[in-house]
Amino acid sequence: MKEQAPTYTLEQIDEENFALNLGPQHPGTHGVLRVILHMDGEYILYADPILGYGHRMQEKVAENMTYLQVLPYVCRMDYLGALSYNLAWVCAVEKLCEFEVPDRASVVRVIATELNRISSHLLWWGAYLLDLGAFTPFLQAFTDRELILDLLEYITGSRLTYCYFRFGGLPSDVDDVFLTGVRDFIEGFRGRLKNYHDLVTGNVIFYHRSADVGVILPFDAAGYGLSGPVLRGSGFAYDVRRHEPYSGYDRFDFEIPVEETGDCMARYNVRMAEIEQSMNIIEQALNTIPDGPIRSKVPKIIKPPEGEVTMAVETPRGELVIYIVSDGTKKPYRVKYRVPSFSNLSIFAKLARGQLLADALAVLGSFDLVIPEVDR
Amino acid sequence: MQVNNPLQQALNSVGIEYRPTEFPNIGLHCSLVLERNQLEPLALSLSRAGFFIETVTAVDKVQDGIFECVYFFNHYDEALRLLIRIPIPRSHPVQSSIGKIFPGAVWHERETAEMFGIKFEGCPDTRNFLLPEDADFHPLRKDFSGVL
Numbered sequence: 001m002k003e004q005a006p007t008y009t010l011e012q013i014d015e016e017n018f019a020l021n022l023g024p025q026h027p028g029t030h031g032v033l034r035v036i037l038h039m040d041g042e043y044i045l046y047a048d049p050i051l052g053y054g055h056r057m058q059e060k061v062a063e064n065m066t067y068l069q070v071l072p073y074v075c076r077m078d079y080l081g082a083l084s085y086n087l088a089w090v091c092a093v094e095k096l097c098e099f100e101v102p103d104r105a106s107v108v109r110v111i112a113t114e115l116n117r118i119s120s121h122l123l124w125w126g127a128y129l130l131d132l133g134a135f136t137p138f139l140q141a142f143t144d145r146e147l148i149l150d151l152l153e154y155i156t157g158s159r160l161t162y163c164y165f166r167f168g169g170l171p172s173d174v175d176d177v178f179l180t181g182v183r184d185f186i187e188g189f190r191g192r193l194k195n196y197h198d199l200v201t202g203n204v205i206f207y208h209r210s211a212d213v214g215v216i217l218p219f220d221a222a223g224y225g226l227s228g229p230v231l232r233g234s235g236f237a238y239d240v241r242r243h244e245p246y247s248g249y250d251r252f253d254f255e256i257p258v259e260e261t262g263d264c265m266a267r268y269n270v271r272m273a274e275i276e277q278s279m280n281i282i283e284q285a286l287n288t289i290p291d292g293p294i295r296s297k298v299p300k301i302i303k304p305p306e307g308e309v310t311m312a313v314e315t316p317r318g319e320l321v322i323y324i325v326s327d328g329t330k331k332p333y334r335v336k337y338r339v340p341s342f343s344n345l346s347i348f349a350k351l352a353r354g355q356l357l358a359d360a361l362a363v364l365g366s367f368d369l370v371i372p373e374v375d376r
Numbered sequence: 377m378q379v380n381n382p383l384q385q386a387l388n389s390v391g392i393e394y395r396p397t398e399f400p401n402i403g404l405h406c407s408l409v410l411e412r413n414q415l416e417p418l419a420l421s422l423s424r425a426g427f428f429i430e431t432v433t434a435v436d437k438v439q440d441g442i443f444e445c446v447y448f449f450n451h452y453d454e455a456l457r458l459l460i461r462i463p464i465p466r467s468h469p470v471q472s473s474i475g476k477i478f479p480g481a482v483w484h485e486r487e488t489a490e491m492f493g494i495k496f497e498g499c500p501d502t503r504n505f506l507l508p509e510d511a512d513f514h515p516l517r518k519d520f521s522g523v524l
Contacts (some may be wrong), residue, residue: 059491060515095403222452224480231452238452240502244403310403310448310457321448325435338431338448346483364383375506 018359024053030364031371037357044360046226047352049345054375062335067093067302070332071088072163072264074322077339080123082162083116083152083306084315090165092311092322096304097167100296105169106248107289111182112152112164113247114278114285119148120316121271121278124126124368129200131365132209137200144189151181151191167302169295183286186279193275199270212265214363215350217262224350225343228318229274230367233259233266241315251288252281261366264366271368301329317341317368341373383456386425389443390417407459412472415447415462419474421456425450428457432484438518441466443492447474464494475498491516 023034032053038046058077062070074089075082087109094101135281149159153175155178157163164170200206216234231238234235239256241249259266306328312321319338325334344367352360383406392414404431410418412460430448437444438491440463447460455460473496485506493514496502504511506510514520 052504052508055506060520108389222421222426222481223478225429225431225478226480236452243455244457310459312403312457319430321430323433323446323448334435336431336433336446341482343429343431343480346480347524350479 013339024050027131030369033369033371035347035352037352037360038356042275042356042358044352044355044357045350046361048346049335051225051345052375054372056372056376057147058337058376059335065329066330067304067332068167070335071166072161074337075163076372077337077376078315078317078341078370079160080120080370081116081316082160083113083164084313084320086163086165087247088313088315088320088322089114090167091304091313092309092324093167093304095257095311096324096326097298097302097309098310099168099298100250101247102169102296103248103290104173104292105294107285108174108294109165109247110249110252111282111289112155112162112287113173114282115148115152116160117316118275119145119152121367123276124201124271124316125196128310128365128368129206132206132363133251134200135368136207137196138194140199144192147185151178151185154181166295169293171295172293174296175193179286179289182282187284190279191271197272201268207265207364209359210268210366211261213264213359214355214366215262216351220347220350224347226318227343228314228316228340228348228368229267229270230318230344232257232270234262235260238319240312240319244312246311246313249281252266254281256368264362267366267368268325293308301330303328305370307341315340317370317373337376339373339376341367341371343371345374381456382425382427382451383458383487386418386421386427387460389421392418396478403457404459406447407458407461409461409463412462412464415460416472418460418476419477422449422458425451425457429474429478429480429484430457432481432488434494434516436466436492436516436518438466443469443494445471445488445494460464460494469494470497471495472497474496475499475501490514493517 016041020037020039022037023030026341034050036048037044071089074085078085122141122145126138129137153159155174156162218234221231221234228232237256237258254277259269304326308325312319321338323336324332327333351363387394397404427449430450433446435444442463445462449458471494473485475485482501485499489493489496490504490507
């Protein structure tokens with residue numbers, strides 16, 4: 001196969017232009033992402049993202065393992081929103097094998113996943129402002145994130161790559177220490193979230209760095225297949241939790257925050273509003289958590305019938321779709337992960353064109369990328 | 377049946393029958409098996425109807441001697457996930473690209489191309505994506521042993 005590079009968009013390359021290599025190790029790229037930037041002074045003429053430095057061939061690995069063995073692997077893709085991946089894999093297999101999940105397990109899953117979403121957004125908040133040159137927010141976000149990590153460590157046993165859900169329910173029940181802890185956290189964090197807004201949201205420097213920067217037009221959103229806060233910043237109220245409710249999300253009353261402007265500021269506002277919505281969901285879940293079993297009876301060896309299943313889940317970064325083809329054996333025949341960061345990053349080259357280098361880094365940060373998720 | 381959703385309109389405009397499946401069971405609103413030359417007109421019609429591309433991938437059906445190219449589309453306003461399957465022969469794995477209709481499909485096609493060795497004709501960018509730039513093996517093929 002003959003290699004064909006993308007059509008070079010420059011009319012002419014004159015002596016003033018040069019190629020700048022950003023990454024693969026750069027604090028602004030949030031992982032091992034390399035971008036070759038063709039620059040004219042401080043302005044980007046053409047950006048070419050190079051990926052694959054964290055490629056682990058997750059899909060082939062899954063073909064060679066049983067359904068249960070894959071479970072801890074999926075959580076290594078998005079290390080900041082591991083429970084969403086955990087949930088997606090568990091729900092996909094449950095759908096394929098038609099396993100029942102007890103109500104209590106579903107509600108605990110929602111609490112844990114939403115806590116994970118808040119912690120992911122908090123890390124993004126700190127890291128994004130670090131990208132823009134503010135150091136204090138990072139420390140503040142990590143203080144609150146630490147409290148969530150402690151809570152999740154208490155029930156899952158790990159602090160980052162959680163693997164807490166099992167086919168048909170949960171491995172262990174949550175106790176009052178956890179539930180009271182979550183309630184206390186929500187109560188305290190609601191007050192502290194105001195400080196976040198006071199410190200950053202109205203700040204004039206932040207405003208100039210993010211408003212009207214990296215505007216995504218609604219037309220482009222569909223062409224590039226964007227999802228998550230990146231999409232909702234451009235005026236689409238698309239959220240898998242609402243459109244294809246899973247794990248009992250249809251029982252909760254929550255809003256989908258949407259902004260119309262499509263710039264970095266819009267994506268910032270969407271995520272900040274999402275933190276509040278996640279807290280609303282957790283509060284409702286805490287108030288309605290039923291008693292009962294936490295795990296239904298499922299076979300020890302998972303052997304799904306021949307067939308296919310598609311399971312979509314809203315991770316902190318957007319829409320994750322897991323597509324499993326089963327041939328009736330203990331191992332999946334084919335697994336495809338449609339990861340949100342992959343599609344979200346694909347629009348970067350278009351947005352970066354004509355921007356200042358510093359603005360391009362602000363755009364990259366506003367996508368909330370997890371590169372191991374793109375590479376898989 | 378009255379025309380009531382964008383998927384039905386998009387399919388009707390290119391003359392494909394609309395047959396919804398049971399969404400909650402398999403997570404799909406509609407699943408189609410098409411010929412290669414039907415893809416581009418349908419993609420154009422889907423793009424006009426406001427559909428977004430979720431992913432492009434393939435399944436290696438080594439026993440039948442085919443690759444199944446799999447396309448996922450969905451709509452932002454309602455859950456209308458559409459799966460399109462296009463069988464192509466393993467001996468001559470060539471598929472047409474929709475990268476000019478959905479720019480987001482280019483990366484998905486690059487990944488599918490390197491993983492399965494499928495050539496996407498007309499794709500604006502045909503370099504390797506996740507694998508090293510000089511890799512000429514196709515790991516997601518079922519007959520890939522890992523020994524180079």
